[in-house]
Amino acid sequence: MEALRNVIKQSQGRDRLLRATQFASALCAHALRNQSRRKELVTKFKSLEANLSVGRKLFRLGNAMDAGEAAKRSARLSDPVLCLCLTAANVNRALYLMCDNALWAAGAGLLPDLDRGRWGAGACRFYLLSLVMSLTRDAYLVLRLALRHAGDERFRRQMMLHLNQSPQVAPAVIPHLDALVLLLLRGFKSQPAVLLDTVKNACDLPMPLDKLGIYRSDPGTLAFCGLLSSLIGIVTLVRPELRLEA
Template identity: 65%
Template sequence: MELVQNVINQSQGRDRLFRATQYACALCAYALRNDNRRKDLVSKLERLEANMSAGRKLFRLGNTINAIESAKRNARLSDPALCLCLAVADVGRALYFICDNTLWAAGVGLLAGIDKERWSAAASRCYLLSLVMSLSRDVYVISRFVAEKTREKHFRRKMISHLKQNPDVAEVTVPQLDALVFLLLHCFKSQPAVLLDTVKNVCDLSIPLDKLGIYRSNAGAVAFCGLLSSLIGIVTLVRPDLKIKA
């Protein structure tokens, strides 16, 4: 119960709980859409989903500043690849929040005469940019881990023993596919934060891809990906050690 209270007391925690509820409602509504006996329930779920989405927009009003500050910090990282990926990802997030805040202001009547579809598309493009750069960071971290492990003699012997291959494989610079799978599994086992962040970003990727028409998915798939991503986000709040570090 204390963990739940800690999550609720954080603005990020409330946003992720709202997000999880939003996509859970969307997933349930999609699953029940063809059941004529549940039309009233589907209608209620859709209204609750819309309310959760509106509430999240209100929570995100100050996130632009946070994203800009994060971009400034990440721009000072010593690793140039991490610096580029994280700084651009944060800039993408900041631009996304600006578009999102504009849409919220238009929705409550504070702004008039704006093209909502155009702003929504711009928000999705910025979100997509942020996710692509975040995934690039994940790939870089994984590739760096794989490169480090292939240079360790004792790990190469362990890998060869596990795969029951000829010792000559240990001298190969680029591992074979089965060796690469072994390395990836070892990476995710020793660094679960990397696995969670990768899965989260891949799941989130379906949302802007669908909205922009780049890769169409059905509403159920998008809702499932959004729910899984939200649950991972909640887990990383409850367990900060499972949140990937720069």
């Protein structure tokens, strides 16, 4: 309970709890959609999802400034790859949030002439670019971890022992795949924050792809991915050591 109270105290934590509830409602509505006796319940879940989506837009007002400040901090990183990826991700996130705020204002009647379709598509593009740059950063960190462990003499001895004990079904391919899997497992074990961030960003990716019509996904898949991403976000707030900082 103490961990939950700490999450609720943070604006980011409240948003992630609302997001998790939103996607859980969408997932329940999708799971019950074919049950004729549950039509009223499905309607309630869909209504809850829509209301939470609007509520989250209100809570995100002002977050574009935070993303802008994050871009300024990441621009000072010494690693050029991390500097480029994080700065681009934060800038695109700030632009996405600005579009999102404008859409909320239009929905509230403050900007009645706003072209919601155009601004919504722009928000999705900025969100997609932010995710792509975040995943590029994750891939770079995974590669750096793999190279670090590949140079570890003790790990190399363990890897060779494992490969020598494996059945040689396809000697030209299997050992290399085994070595890659072992490197990835070793890297993720030493830095679980990298794994969590990669899974979180990968789960968020289908949503803008679907809205932009680039790759269509099933509503249940989108709801499940959104729920999993939200839960990972909550876990990183409860356990700060699992949060990827750079």
